[in-house]
Amino acid sequence: MPQSGFGPSKLTYQMSKVHNYSAGPCILPPEVMRKASQSVIELDGIGLSLIEISHRSKEFVAIMEKARGLVRELLNVPDNYSVLFLQGGASLGFYMSAINFMKNEGGKGAYVDTGSWSNKAMKEAALLGEVIETASSKADNYTHIPKGYTVPDDADYFHITSNNTIFGTQFKSFPESKVPMLCDMSSDIFSKPVDVSKFDLIYAGAQKNMGPAGTTVYIVNKDALGKTGRKIPSMLDLAVHDSKDSMFNTPPVFSVYVSMLTLEWMKSLGGLEAMQKRNEEKAALLYNEIDRNPLFEGTTAAEDRSTMNATFVLKDEAAHKERFDKMWNDARISGLKGHRSVGGYRASMYNALPLESVAVLTDVMKELERTA
Numbered sequence: 059m060p061q062s063g064f065g066p067s068k069l070t071y072q073m074s075k076v077h078n079y080s081a082g083p084c085i086l087p088p089e090v091m092r093k094a095s096q097s098v099i100e101l102d103g104i105g106l107s108l109i110e111i112s113h114r115s116k117e118f119v120a121i122m123e124k125a126r127g128l129v130r131e132l133l134n135v136p137d138n139y140s141v142l143f144l145q146g147g148a149s150l151g152f153y154m155s156a157i158n159f160m161k162n163e164g165g166k167g168a169y170v171d172t173g174s175w176s177n178k179a180m181k182e183a184a185l186l187g188e189v190i191e192t193a194s195s196k197a198d199n200y201t202h203i204p205k206g207y208t209v210p211d212d213a214d215y216f217h218i219t220s221n222n223t224i225f226g227t228q229f230k231s232f233p234e235s236k237v238p239m240l241c242d243m244s245s246d247i248f249s250k251p252v253d254v255s256k257f258d259l260i261y262a263g264a265q266k267n268m269g270p271a272g273t274t275v276y277i278v279n280k281d282a283l284g285k286t287g288r289k290i291p292s293m294l295d296l297a298v299h300d301s302k303d304s305m306f307n308t309p310p311v312f313s314v315y316v317s318m319l320t321l322e323w324m325k326s327l328g329g330l331e332a333m334q335k336r337n338e339e340k341a342a343l344l345y346n347e348i349d350r351n352p353l354f355e356g357t358t359a360a361e362d363r364s365t366m367n368a369t370f371v372l373k374d375e376a377a378h379k380e381r382f383d384k385m386w387n388d389a390r391i392s393g394l395k396g397h398r399s400v401g402g403y404r405a406s407m408y409n410a411l412p413l414e415s416v417a418v419l420t421d422v423m424k425e426l427e428r429t430a
């Protein structure tokens with residue numbers, strides 16, 4: 059008889075010590091993971107699991123409201139903005155951002171092309187109207203963030219991707235735009251304070267700095283909605299979701315709950331100023347080693363390099379790759395392989411990655427140099 063996997067269990071949950079550099083889904087704080095796993099057995103002593111209660115129950119409504127409130131508090135979201143926890147990932151956000159902002163008649167969306175994700179956003183928008191490529195760094199394989207362009211003021215909106223997860227570049231300051239600015243902030247939201255009022259829409263998949271995959275946060279200026287003259291399907295209409303307090307249909311309850319726990323964790327550590335300090339320290343440690351170590355080099359322009367995803371290569375792969383790969387694997391580092399379109403290595407250092415994990419990596423890099 060095969061053994062059922064659901065026999066009596068002691069539920070002693072051991073965190074093994076792996077340094078998790080995964081680009082997404084990615085590392086979450088261990089204390090969040092412990093509380094989340096407990097909630098699946100029983101939520102806060104109510105005798106029921108989080109995933110077997112109604113999303114209309116007072117317990118879950120309180121969780122949703124707390125999660126929305128924490129986003130407001132951490133990002134200092136203005137009162138006329140709505141915070142929504144929806145589904146579909148940022149990949150649906152590409153279309154949703156366009157359909158909620160692009161005019162039905164002669165619609166035009168302007169985009170900065172900083173890599174694969176902005177490209178995908180442009181592709182979805184092109185289904186609805188004209189897409190204007192305001193600037194692009196494609197000719198340089200996206201190694202920098204374009205600068206010195208003007209946003210066309212006859213566009214319905216201007217869309218950017220704040221952090222380029224694959225190529226390792228990041229907007230260090232946001233452009234000025236007279237038309238509504240929309241931003242895919244999937245891979246650097248909550249990594250630092252942001253002036254939300256500069257944007258009419260921010261959207262971000264949860265699985266990089268906020269929680270497990272399954273929910274996407276939308277922060278939208280309510281005054282900017284309802285101006286396209288389009289018929290929008292209910293599930294894609296941000297005004298519909300706002301009117302139902304993010305409960306138009308069953309939300310992804312587990313993802314929202316774990317996101318709430320992570321947001322609480324950020325707040326308990328001092329909020330986004332503290333996250334920024336932590337992230338800048340980690341990035342400085344790694345980039346200084348990449349720049350100092352004669353065996354390595356970064357793949358992006360120094361002024362645009364991302365604090366979240368550091369991309370780098372070995373100068374001489376033939377001589378050092380095999381040994382370096384063995385060394386970081388032996389050091390229990392996981393997820394360091396670069397994206398196939400860049401090659402080399404990518405170290406994703408999201409909020410929950412501790413500084414010690416970066417020190418383990420830089421020690422391995424030093425050791426490689428010492429023993430080369």
Ligand SMILES: *Cc1c(COP(=O)(O)O)cnc(C)c1O
Pocket residue numbers: 082146147148149150175219221222223242243244245263264266
């Ligand atoms: C990961 C990522 C996406 C895709 O998110 P999904 O939730 O998989 O749809 C989009 N944009 C950026 C910047 C990302 O990092």
